[in-house]
Amino acid sequence: MYRQDINILKRDYMNLPEEIYFFDTTLRDGEQTPGVALTVDEKIQIAQKLDDLGVDKIEAGFPASSRGEFKAVKKIKSLDLDATTVGLARCVKSDIDSALDTDIDYIHIFIGTSPLHRDYKLKMSKETVISTAVEAVEYAKDHGLCVEFSAEDATRTEAEFLFSFYDELVDAGIDFINVPDTVGILTPVMTRELMSYMKYKYNTPISVHFHNDFGLATANTLTAIECGACQAHVTVNGMGERTGNSSLEEIVVALHAAYQIDLNIDTSQLYSLSDFVGRLTGVKMPVNKPIVGDNAFAHESGIHVHGILKNSATYEPISPELVGHSRKIILGKHTGANALKSKLEEYHIDLNDNQFDKVFSQIKELGDKGKCVTDDDLKAIALTELSSARETPIKLKGLGLLCGNIVSPTATVKLEIDGVEKETSETGVGPIDASLNAIRHLIKDTMHIELEEYNLEAINGGTDALADVFVISSDKEGNKSTGRAIDDDVVMASILAVLDSINKLLLIKRSSEELSIKLKQSQEI
Ligand code: KIV
Numbered sequence: 001m002y003r004q005d006i007n008i009l010k011r012d013y014m015n016l017p018e019e020i021y022f023f024d025t026t027l028r029d030g031e032q033t034p035g036v037a038l039t040v041d042e043k044i045q046i047a048q049k050l051d052d053l054g055v056d057k058i059e060a061g062f063p064a065s066s067r068g069e070f071k072a073v074k075k076i077k078s079l080d081l082d083a084t085t086v087g088l089a090r091c092v093k094s095d096i097d098s099a100l101d102t103d104i105d106y107i108h109i110f111i112g113t114s115p116l117h118r119d120y121k122l123k124m125s126k127e128t129v130i131s132t133a134v135e136a137v138e139y140a141k142d143h144g145l146c147v148e149f150s151a152e153d154a155t156r157t158e159a160e161f162l163f164s165f166y167d168e169l170v171d172a173g174i175d176f177i178n179v180p181d182t183v184g185i186l187t188p189v190m191t192r193e194l195m196s197y198m199k200y201k202y203n204t205p206i207s208v209h210f211h212n213d214f215g216l217a218t219a220n221t222l223t224a225i226e227c228g229a230c231q232a233h234v235t236v237n238g239m240g241e242r243t244g245n246s247s248l249e250e251i252v253v254a255l256h257a258a259y260q261i262d263l264n265i266d267t268s269q270l271y272s273l274s275d276f277v278g279r280l281t282g283v284k285m286p287v288n289k290p291i292v293g294d295n296a297f298a299h300e301s302g303i304h305v306h307g308i309l310k311n312s313a314t315y316e317p318i319s320p321e322l323v324g325h326s327r328k329i330i331l332g333k334h335t336g337a338n339a340l341k342s343k344l345e346e347y348h349i350d351l352n353d354n355q356f357d358k359v360f361s362q363i364k365e366l367g368d369k370g371k372c373v374t375d376d377d378l379k380a381i382a383l384t385e386l387s388s389a390r391e392t393p394i395k396l397k398g399l400g401l402l403c404g405n406i407v408s409p410t411a412t413v414k415l416e417i418d419g420v421e422k423e424t425s426e427t428g429v430g431p432i433d434a435s436l437n438a439i440r441h442l443i444k445d446t447m448h449i450e451l452e453e454y455n456l457e458a459i460n461g462g463t464d465a466l467a468d469v470f471v472i473s474s475d476k477e478g479n480k481s482t483g484r485a486i487d488d489d490v491v492m493a494s495i496l497a498v499l500d501s502i503n504k505l506l507l508i509k510r511s512s513e514e515l516s517i518k519l520k521q522s523q524e525i
């Protein structure tokens with residue numbers, strides 16, 4: 001569906017690697033997201049999910065940095081995952097020893113190479129930076145480790161020095177050259193220049209580790225791959241220092257859809273993994289985050305929804321199923337009739353034309369007031385509209401009152417409930433209270449109600465004024481409904497208002513029960 005001739009042509013100009021490896025650093029660089037700290041157990045859970053997804057390497061932590069980090073790396077290594085467990089180390093013997101103690105076979109060593117890092121952080125000359133790095137590599141190699149080496153802040157390092165640095169490390173036997181864009185300053189054009197040259201110069205596999213400070217991490221990583229880099233450092237949800245790292249889900253889906261590259265990644269797990277990591281870390285994704293954001297497959301405007309309902313590819317580059325996400329049709333002021341029809345069909349709510357028009361205009365009105373109509377709102381609006389056309393199940397058939405100061409106020413109420421007449425007498429603090437008690441008693445097998453609000457107004461004054469009663473009742477499920485009645489008798493107006501709201505609650509309850517039966521039946525089919 002995605003494929004366009006132009007994409008196929010463009011591949012001829014690329015130097016794509018034969019295989020692409022995913023080096024996931026959610027548990028190391030991703031955990032450096034401000035405010036995020038994962039427990040050993042949480043790291044294990046994430047590592048297992050990354051392994052199920054199919055990433056090649058999992059950077060599980062920085063073993064020398066704390067007991068917890070050490071434990072996490074050791075534990076993850078002991079799980080015998082398909083993915084290679086990686087630990088980070090500085091060019092310090094004790095860091096490499098800690099990594100060795102975790103039993104890992106693959107180490108990621110780094111040292112700052114830019115003038116800023118050399119002069120301010122390390123206070124080392126260029127020569128010392130090189131000799132320190134070479135010594136570390138030799139030590140790690142002598143202990144049987146596979147070594148991936150990062151020139152930290154590579155992209156702000158003098159080109160000539162950067163290449164002589166990597167030359168020495170290649171000679172020392174590193175297995176992977178990693179190029180970090182530590183503060184995310186690259187652009188795709190700069191990336192192309194750097195990567196094309198490095199690919200031409202080195203036979204050692206090249207990996208990239210790009211940060212997202214200018215929002216270009218994904219574009220730069222893809223450009224690096226186009227130029228022959230065979231490994232991408234990524235994190236779930238693009239988590240990481242400041243604005244984060246290249247996002248696993250964006251790179252995977254772009255390579256799959258835009259480049260049509262076969263990857264050993266189960267893309268259908270991307271959404272659930274993103275959601276899981278978001279919940280564990282407390283870092284929620286913005287709604288417009290590509291691939292995994294809430295709005296990635298959400299449609300509101302009438303024109304788009306119309307297209308989507310005919311053929312989802314009209315306004316979606318990939319299907320939500322590809323990444324385990326789901327499509328959402330949002331109702332609001334841009335909604336068209338087609339969207340509303342499809343939503344109602346989805347919920348098996350059949351409205352006639354008149355009811356449909358009323359629901360449609362209520363949604364538009366809410367949209368104009370700046371509100372988005374949730375699925376629950378829509379169900380409530382549509383069910384109320386459906387209910388208003390039905391015959392009321394409870395009717396008042398008779399009322400008798402006994403008042404005065406020598407007896408407790410007593411009300412005798414006769415109701416017809418679903419065609420069956422019932423009568424009872426109850427007392428109360430006054431005639432209205434007594435009548436309500438009688439109603440509650442008569443309907444107790446049908447529903448339980450509470451009177452939330454009671455409002456009485458006299459229309460046009462005087463002793464023969466009309467009583468205008470407005471009430472709000474609620475049922476056990478928390479549904480609420482209003483009721484209103486006008487009568488020249490205040491007790492009668494009150495009872496009729498309460499019965500009005502009870503009837504509405506009952507109709508809504510019945511409509512939604514019918515609805516869930518229909519939904520269940522459609523799911524069984
Ligand atoms: O961004 C960076 O430079 C790093 C290094 C440790 C590779 O994360």
Ligand code: ZN
Nearest residue numbers: 029180182209
């Ligand atoms: Zn980094």
